[in-house]
Amino acid sequence: MLAAVHSIYPQGARMNVVDYDSDGWADLLVHGGGVNQFQAGGSRDTWLLRNTGNGNFEDATQSSGLLQRRLKPSPQQGVSAAAFCAGDLDNDGDVDFFLARSMAAGATDTESNEVLLNDGKGQFVLGPADNPARAMGEVAVPTSAALVDFDRDGILDVWVVHNMPGGAQQPLQDRLLRGDGSGRFTDVTKAAGLATVPWTNVKALNNAKGHSWAWAATACDLNNDGYDELLNASYGRVPNHLWRAEPGANGVVYINESVDSSYAYDAGVDWSDNLSAQCHCKDVPTERGVHQRIGGFELRVRCWRRLERQPLRTVPLQGRTHGPRLQQGTEPRPRGVRAAQGGLRTLLSLEPCL
Ligand SMILES: [Ca+2]
Ligand SMILES: [Ca+2]
Numbered sequence: 472m473l474a475a476v477h478s479i480y481p482q483g484a485r486m487n488v489v490d491y492d493s494d495g496w497a498d499l500l501v502h503g504g505g506v507n508q509f510q511a512g513g514s515r516d517t518w519l520l521r522n523t524g525n526g527n528f529e530d531a532t533q534s535s536g537l538l539q540r541r542l543k544p545s546p547q548q549g550v551s552a553a554a555f556c557a558g559d560l561d562n563d564g565d566v567d568f569f570l571a572r573s574m575a576a577g578a579t580d581t582e583s584n585e586v587l588l589n590d591g592k593g594q595f596v597l598g599p600a601d602n603p604a605r606a607m608g609e610v611a612v613p614t615s616a617a618l619v620d621f622d623r624d625g626i627l628d629v630w631v632v633h634n635m636p637g638g639a640q641q642p643l644q645d646r647l648l649r650g651d652g653s654g655r656f657t658d659v660t661k662a663a664g665l666a667t668v669p670w671t672n673v674k675a676l677n678n679a680k681g682h683s684w685a686w687a688a689t690a691c692d693l694n695n696d697g698y699d700e701l702l703n704a705s706y707g708r709v710p711n712h713l714w715r716a717e718p719g720a721n722g723v724v725y726i727n728e729s730v731d732s733s734y735a736y737d738a739g740v741d742w743s744d745n746l747s748a749q750c751h752c753k754d755v756p757t758e759r760g761v762h763q764r765i766g767g768f769e770l771r772v773r774c775w776r777r778l779e780r781q782p783l784r785t786v787p788l789q790g791r792t793h794g795p796r797l798q799q800g801t802e803p804r805p806r807g808v809r810a811a812q813g814g815l816r817t818l819l820s821l822e823p824c825l
């Protein structure tokens with residue numbers, strides 16, 4: 472189908488810009504994380520839009536084979552994909568894709584992470600079936616993937632960050648996958664020093680030692696030593712992670728610089744600058760506590776109470792975000808700090824969020 476992009480109606484939360492067919496025109500990959508059915512009226516959540524060079528785009532998602540299924544091939548059914556990154560994964564001069572999928576624990580009869588290798592003309596074939604990164608049976612909730620040649624061997628590697636499985640009480644370990652140039656990727660997370668711990672200790676969490684609750688990944692050389700650092704961005708006040716690459720005799724290892732670099736948090740590490748939390752407490756001033764048991768401890772947001780001052784924000788605020796309603800010059804500011812009240816230590820009181 473050839474059409475201006477606004478008539479294709481792509482929708483998604485993420486986009487890659489890449490010239491996947493090497494014709495000199497930047498193409499678009501727009502995606503969410505849902506199903507992709509190519510028959511008329513089917514649900515779609517991923518669009519590979521080929522730039523035709525005359526101001527138009529054509530929907531090349533199905534014809535390119537980008538979403539082809541391995542286990543149950545079907546021309547009308549594409550896989551769902553949570554995250555993509557695009558680069559020359561097999562060093563043959565054309566752009567390939569790494570496709571990351573959410574997986575349930577123990578699932579062996581479903582599609583998996585895949586490498587899609589480009590034939591040089593914008594058509595994709597599935598990478599090796601024995602790619603360890605397919606990780607069949609392992610639970611996964613990838614949200615973002617970034618390419619990096621962390622060991623500088625001339626072969627692209629992938630930094631994949633994860634979120635929290637639905638209904639779970641733990642986010643997952645982020646992963647560094649080392650490429651071998653054939654489309655295979657091996658998990659080197661632990662060997663590279665990137666292991667984080669489950670959510671069992673709030674001190675570890677606040678020191679950015681726990682698993683991230685990541686929504687985005689990137690890699691770049693922040694200190695100009697030639698080796699790329701790895702970063703992610705976490706949900707809410709869960710610490711962001713920054714891993715500094717340190718080359719050594721046994722290869723590159725990563726040092727957790729999240730807190731020391733000030734990347735983990737913004738300047739205010741308590742709730743006093745969190746408008747969403749402020750407004751939640753304003754809306755529900757009598758709330759005795761929002762509780763969530765995660766891992767081995769209970770996380771709480773209790774309006775006006777000490778735990779609220781933990782930098783870690785873990786409890787969803789019932790889907791309400793009031794920040795956008797604020798207008799310039801009307802930002803609420805804390806007042807009445809640290810006044811004793813009713814046996815509870817009052818830490819903040821707030822002006823209206825209007
Ligand atoms: Ca192109
Ligand atoms: Ca390639």
Ligand SMILES: [Ca+2]
Pocket residue numbers: 619620621622623624625626627628649650
């Ligand atoms: Ca590499």
Ligand SMILES: [Ca+2]
Pocket residue numbers: 691692693694695696697698699700716
């Ligand atoms: Ca560096």
